[in-house]
Amino acid sequence: PIPALMVETRHCHAVRTRFDGRLLMFKGVKTIISCPDNEEVQHKLILLPPGDIDSIQSNLSSDDRDYLHEIGATLCTHQLTLDYSMWNAQQIIRAVLPNDIDEVTTSFETIGHIAHVNLRESQLDYKQIIGQVVLDKNGPRIKTVVNKMSDIQETFRFFKMEVLAGSDDMRATVRENGCSFTFDFSQVYWNSRLHTEHRRVVDCLTSCDVVCDVFAGVGPFVVPAAKKGCRVYANDLNPTAYQALCENARINRVENRIRAYNLDGREFVKKLVQEIATSQLLGKPATAGCNFQDSSMSPMFSHVVMNLPAVAPQFLDVFKGLF
DSSP: OEEEEEEEGGGHHHHHHHTTTSSOOOTTOOSEEEOSSTTOTTEEEEEOOSOOHHHHHHHSOHHHHHHHHHHTOEEEEEOOOOOGGGSOHHHHHHHHSOTTOOOOOOOOEEETTEEEEOOOGGGGGGHHHHHHHHHHHHTTTOOEEEEEOSSOOTTTOOOOEEEEEEOOOOEEEEEETTEEEEEETTTSOOOGGGHHHHHHHHHTOOTTOEEEETTOTTSTTHHHHHHHTOEEEEEOSOHHHHHHHHHHHHHTTOGGGEEEEOSOHHHHHHHHHHHHHHHHHHTSOSSTTOOOTTOSSOOOOSEEEOOOTTTGGGGGGGGTTOO
């Protein structure tokens, strides 16, 4: 039970104003409720924070006691039942975790229907509970909760994931910068927090530009660039990312402006420059599958995107002597 003030309905607003900051404040619980006793139809209960009625009474100022006496308000108790729906994720996880674990993880990256959390080592013994709470409190939008199990895979650039709660469905669809991207999140690299950087780079381009993306992934740079009117050479070593890139080009109806490759970055640049030179020398597309619909030749790129900060500088030497 918690303490409450039984007040005539006509005085409720005045009492709430007078005792502002001293009433029960709990998400999902109304401060003013009807009296459980049906005979008290002219009265309401104003809920107070948990405490002893005698202590509350003794802590009231003389002015407050006189005011409550004047309006006929009385202190009483009310049996308040709190269920799971009334607690937010942070409150529940804080109650579950031991006191020596200071950090409560409830934030996550959203990838379509997937919530990607980064749990600390101290929280791993409670990972299923944390995952279930995150799922419960963010459904039905979130259907799967995953945790990163390792650092990024060096060759194909993706994290090993484990499903903490929900369905084991890692194929996600994301809307970003006016484009739709579909991919297997467990097999490719995607970071929703980079959407501003993706837009910033694309905003620097004009429809006349020709772009070479050496580490294109599933297409967060090249698809919106192609949609803007650019012609794009896009490459990724990861075969799953390459397949998703081709699919996303089709989904967004820009396949006629993107030529995709599945090669090592250095091999891609060398092959591409050779193809372009041959095309321009012969005056025809570099390959029979050239799909740049507005050109009979393969144009030289005017911009290079290398979105792999850790190692991208190591690939710069490939451009020496190519021009």
